[in-house]
Amino acid sequence: MEPKYKAKLLKKEEIANDTMAFYWEKPEEFTYKAGQYCDMTLNKPKVTDEDVKERAFSMASAPFEVGIMTATRISDSTFKQWIEDFTVGTEVKFDEPRGEFTLHENVATPAVFIIGGIGITPVRSIIAQATHEKLPHKLTLLYSNETPQDSAFMDDLNGFADKNTNFTFIPMMTNTDSNEWSGESGLIDADMLKRNVSDINKPIYYLCGPPGMVKDMRQMLIEIEVDEKNIRIEEFSGY
Structure with missing residues (x-):
């Protein structure tokens, strides 16, 4: 067509x-x-x-x-x-927009986004819209990149966090030194997730990024006994 x-x-x-x-x-x-x-x-x-x-x-x-x-x-x-x-x-x-990688409707259920690299594109849209509409959803973004210079939309995301008290932004760098980055470093793992999400069984999880990372993050969530029906994956990763 x-x-x-x-x-x-x-x-x-x-x-x-x-x-x-x-x-x-x-x-x-x-x-x-x-x-x-x-x-x-x-x-x-x-x-x-x-x-x-x-x-x-x-x-x-x-x-x-x-x-x-x-x-x-x-x-x-x-x-x-x-x-x-x-x-x-x-x-x-x-063509016509499509896809189900959209924010769930139940405002009582938190959203946790586990995102790598350019997988941030649909999430920037979701968080910008939620901030604009002042939605009551609790949103947490774990955003992984090699270095700050590789990280897209950092100013936007920090700005949303300043405006939206329901949004927690946690950028992580996997390849940096202490002189250029003072935030979270290393890979996203179960311990890191548990430090930043008070009840790991409550949220809907949204995964998007390099295919290997998405696969690993899904497996990590399953291993810590997150219900698979609460895991959403963007099949289009942009890579």
């Missing part, structure tokens, strides 16, 4: 090491829930290979925000190299 919406690039910027954010005009009638994704199709790809000209991207912007923001790690793939070279005015096509 032909993608339904057309959008032009308004600006782009580097937001972390090898990580770019792209800001698009929001097409009329394009609506989505915080945390959803859609397929982006290049309008005039340099080749006709269908596998190359289309990729799925989470909306990193929140529905209340004016435009659409997507973000990605820039890799050596042909598609990623093309979008890195996009100029203002470049037009792409979006």
